[in-house]
Amino acid sequence: MDKLTPSATPPTTAGNANAVTAAAVAVPIKAGIEPTTIAITLAPPQSAGVPMIENPTIWVSVLTFVGVLISIWYAGKRLKKELAHSAAEAQLNRADSRELADAERENARAEAHKDRITSARRTAYTEANDELQKSIGFLSTLQNKTASDSDIGGSLSGFYSATARIELIAEMGTVLLVKELTRKLTVLFMDSAAELVPLYAKKSDLLLAQERYKLIDAQHKELSPIYQAGMMLNPQQQHFRDEKERLENDLQRLRETIESVTAQIEEMKKTYALGLAGKLIGLHDLISTLTIRARQEMGVETDVEQYETAARLSVQESSGALARLVSAVEATKR
Known part of the structure; x- marks a missing residue:
């Protein structure tokens, strides 16, 4: 059976109000086991003669609590300010991001449009240059048509x-x-057509003379045996002899006409070719300027000064060669 074993009460210090009070607590034990004593130290009792409002411990606690409240309030206020600033920065960043994205999309669309325009220009300029060369080549062959x-x-x-x-x-x-090049090229074609009218007329005359020559020559060849036979049968018959001479004289005049017209045609061809060369040289500066602008619009790297220098040298050399050719032609006429 369990029983309680009392322990002795420890002494207290006399005359000291703040002294620590020690008490012994009886612990139930079982039979045959030694009793155990646990010492518990108790807080000193409140002095009866000191009011609570004058207790420094209370004031220290109150001041500490107030300091903690002020710290919490200030920390909260600073945190709100930081959060508001962060939110404003985030909103500005989002606005900047949207503006940047819009600007990037606009730039991408502009670049894509520019690439399409450049590609279309490259195709159009290349085709126009090919057609220009064909037109100039056609002009140079008109005298042979x-x-x-x-x-x-x-x-x-x-x-x-x-x-x-x-x-x-x-x-x-x-x-x-x-537009200026188109106008000048059109005028050049019209002027060339006007210059070629006499040449084409001479060519028509030549064709007629050649056809008449073939016809009379065939007639002469066909009737020649008959004339010879008639003169052999009747040497005194003047008719056969006169007819033969007439055909031979016609053939001779036609040969002379053909030779004369052919010479005139060749002379007119030379004159046309020389005049055309001079007119094309006159177009060279305009074509060079247009070529430079087309290369720049297509994004092709172009040294303008170097290109213009080369173009001037080409014009000078072409003009000199043309002048020498004209002089040589004039010399053959004399």
Whole structure:
């Protein structure tokens, strides 16, 4: 059976109000086990003569609590300020990001549009240059054609079509240069056609003379045996002899006519070729300026000064060669 074993009460210090009070607590134990004593130290009792408001411990606690409240309030206020600043910065960053994204999209669209325009210009300029070279080549062969096979209007249709596309996509300065080139090339074609009218007339005369010569020559060859037989049968018959001489004289005059007209045609061809060369040299500066602008619009690196220098040298050499050619032609006439 359990029992309680009392322990002795420890002494207290007399006359000391703040002295620590020790108490012994009886611990229940079982039979046969020694009793155990646990010492518990108790807080000193409140002095009866000191009011609570004058207790420094209370004031220290109150001041500490107030300090903690002020620290919490200030920390909260600073945190709110920081959060508001962060929110404003985040909003500005989002706005900047949207503006940046919009600007990037706009730049991407502008670059894509620029690439499409550049590609279209490259195609149009290349086609126009090819058609220009075809037109110039056609002009240089007109003297070898006749009025029936010299389709001057049709030869410019490809160039007109290419320049019409250029006027839709090129810069205004380039458009004005293209219009000037088109106008000058059209005038050149019309002037060339007017200069070739006498040449084509001479070619028609030559064709008629050649056809008449073939006809009379065939008649002469066909009747020659008959004339010879008639003169053999009747040597005194003047008719056969006169007819033969007439045919031979006609053939001789036709040969002379053919030779004269042929010489005139060759002379007119030379004159036309020399005049055309001079007119094309006159177009060289305009074509060079247009070429430089086209290369710049297509984004092709171009040394303008070097290109212009080369173009001037080409014109000077071409003009000198043309002058020497004209002098040589004039010398052959004398």
